[in-house]
Amino acid sequence: MRLGNVSLPVLASAVLCLGALISPAHAVPSQPWYLAAFDHVMRVLVNNEAPAVQMASGSAEQQNNVDPAYYSRVTKEAGTITLRGNVPSDGDLKVLQGVAAAIAPGASVVDRTRINPGVPNRDVWLAAMTFALRQMGKLNTGSASLRNAAITIEGVTNADDDFAVIQKKVREEAPKGLNLQVALKPHDVRPFVWLAQLQQGAVHLSGHVPSEQDKVIFGHAQVLFQNLTINSSMEVAKGEPKGWIEATKVSLEMLSLLYSGSVAISDKVVKIDGIYSSPAMVDLLKVYSKRLPEGFTLETSILEPVARAPAARAEDMSFAAHQARASYNP
Template sequence: MAREKVRKSLEDMFGVRVVRDATTLLPERRPFTFSAVKDGKAIALAGYVPSVAARERIISTARQAGFIVSGGDQLVRARGAPPGDFAALVNFSLKQLEQLPSGRITIADHALSIEGRAPDLKIYDELAEVLRGALPYGLTLARFAVRPPVASPFLWSASREGNTLRLSGYVPSEAARADVKAILDEAMPGLDVRDDTHLADGAPSTDLWLKAVRFAADLLSQARQLQVSIADSGISVEGIAATFDMFDVLSRVRRNSPEGFQVARFAVQPPRAVPFVWKLQRLPDSVQMSGYAPSEETRRLLSDALRSAFPGVPIRDEMRLASGGPSSEMWAAAANFAVAQLARLRSGRAEARGARLILSGEALDSAAFSSLTTALEHSPAGLTVENEVNPPRISPYVFSARRDKNGITLSGFYPTQKAHDYLRQILMRGFPEEAVTDVSAIGAGAPEGFQSAVEAGLRQLERLQRGDLSLTDLQLRLSGLAFTTAAADHIRAVLEKSVKPPFNIDVELSVVPEGAPVDGPECQAGLSEVMAHGTILFDTGSASIDAASQATLDRLVYILQRCANMRIEVAGHTDSQGFSRSNQRLSETRAQAVVDVLEAAGVSASHLEAVGYGATQPVVSNETEEGRAKNRRIEFLVKEAQTP
């Protein structure tokens, strides 16, 4: 039609007689297409243009944008272009393509399609906003196939605070976004969901990913303060459980991870326990854990420690996780310490309240009790330990003390460390120069009155040249060699008076054979030897002889009975304290008291002479208490032989 109009106008011009038409029509293309493929700085053009001018404008604009253009000279002129400025339409489309590292645009009539991958979310969002809005030059968007950037890790996170749920991170598609909303609405209807997620590539399979979202929704529906994050194939859960039941539910749910995913981090804070207590109990057939632990890790480590300490013994774990206790490090140190002590018990328990640990029960044996007692001196820093562990129960309850040429040997058991220390003090006073071999051990089950019965026996063992003292439950037995018959009788009488029922007394004593008579020097040497290793003690300020002196007196009697036909002076001495007259009288009465005891034991009174010297013959200075103590003494002096 236009061609005919032009030809008609030319024929009607003045002077034109003949018009010969040698023009041809451009081919018409339906649809009228144009495409551009971008790869970095290179762009390849193809398709149709309505004119040479349009082609030149398109190529020029592309080059000005910095592209290396190919295919421009192969653009085909054709009819059928959409009305308007086709070059402007193409240049607008190329401007959008320019933002992609690589991609493609296709124009078919008025319809624009674009594909490629955005370098970042900002460009993706800008392209989506421009191309999905009102387009210039009559363009319509036929296909938006620009892919979002790859997110690594591909993170999706949902954080719940009461009735509000905030979403962040990425979703793989708009369809997936809609599916996420539907899942959350179903699990938590009525919740205010605020979605700040962006589209991104890099997600696992969408079907599997949505299963992970459903798993997250199940967790979020259980607690009002919780955050669940999905990063690639890992899931993390953190928050606060208001109740133990809620915490248990969350713990159970998290053990059922969806296909292709696993819970890499579970940091849900359990409820607060007040008071924060935990207990380990050794039962006849098992070991039980109960109370609270600060974390799953500490609880697992405790269980492992118990299995190592009690191989083959079933471990019953009734512990729950809770907050509000000591630090995990402090808790673990206390628990490991408790396990080590529990292994030393036949039965018992370790119970902790905060930083206070109470140990109770019965020790396996005396060695275990001793080890436990020593360990308590090195308990973990910051831990207060109360020891209520009893020694092992011994039956029959035995204790023994033997005196021979090698010294004193203790064996058997004692009920408390205090009792043991007390008996050792008696030995130190009664046998000051003798070696003590102590193989006794602590043990429960001692009869009532154990300490006083053994003390009475040890005091009489002091009087024997050698002997054995043994206690078996309520039977106290003393055997050995006494120095004289009178001493043996006196020992038996003292024991029967000192040790009361329900104890039974068994005394079996022999007497040291009488030695040959001695002369004066030998007698003096024997008496001096006895007094060098013993002493005669008096009550303060009086002439009453202390019972602790009896062992020395027995030995004196044994020597004096061999000193026949000799006059022996028994001399009393005092220190310088007090008046000289009173000192003189005290020294005389003390010397006479010793003579009376010796006479009663069988020494002839005609051989003994009591003499008092007061403070006139000190052996050391009276300036110190130690010196005065040495000056308060009894001396035996062989004066001369008597005529038979």
């Protein structure tokens, strides 16, 4: 038989070995505590006595003292983790302080809690608060608020982390039975850089993109480049200038006028390199450039097409794309 991922024989051996280390002064002669504990575990697992034991161990007075609005909170800011609200006991507080020290080495842990034993379900509370502290370890700044079995995680991700990955991990790690609300924000970046490259039958999108806008940009690229493969490694971040989404759409439209090339946006500067697909596109690009939002500037380094073999043109563009990546890739 197994208890979770632990074999019961192994558990029995561990309990017995631990008991062997306890001095006689700490043991009851008739039945040491560790044998009684192991006996209880066996009876619960084999005879399913857990409900009866729980009912017997909790008095009517304790059940009446349950706080229906039990509230606990943890915050992380400027290298400090602060514990607030209710904790069931001093022992539970020490557990939280230990977890906080482990997930944020070197951080200060401040106690602003109060002891309130009226927690509706201590096991659920402890699992939720431990989960909350682990999430604080993933964030630059943030908070977690727990009210009974409902928890809200808020905060800003670290600059080097993938926003989408962090969001996914928070949801995956939540204990079962919790009502989880997640309100994370991506980190701020300066400069805010985005890049699109058109070469060898594909368009690759990379760099920074505001939250919820990556699908918009990807969809716009699919409309413009219907016969090409669209690849994306865009990373969600904050710090985009006003008018960024409109400028990015126009930049993709200008890129679609090229045989091959790239467009990069760094804050409010748009740079385009490459080769026109035909001479007619020269004047058309000037028309498109006037659609850029106010405050954005355009810099171009685009060659007009010449009569040469496709292979030679591709070789030239390979060099141009390499230069663009070296200069503008975030």
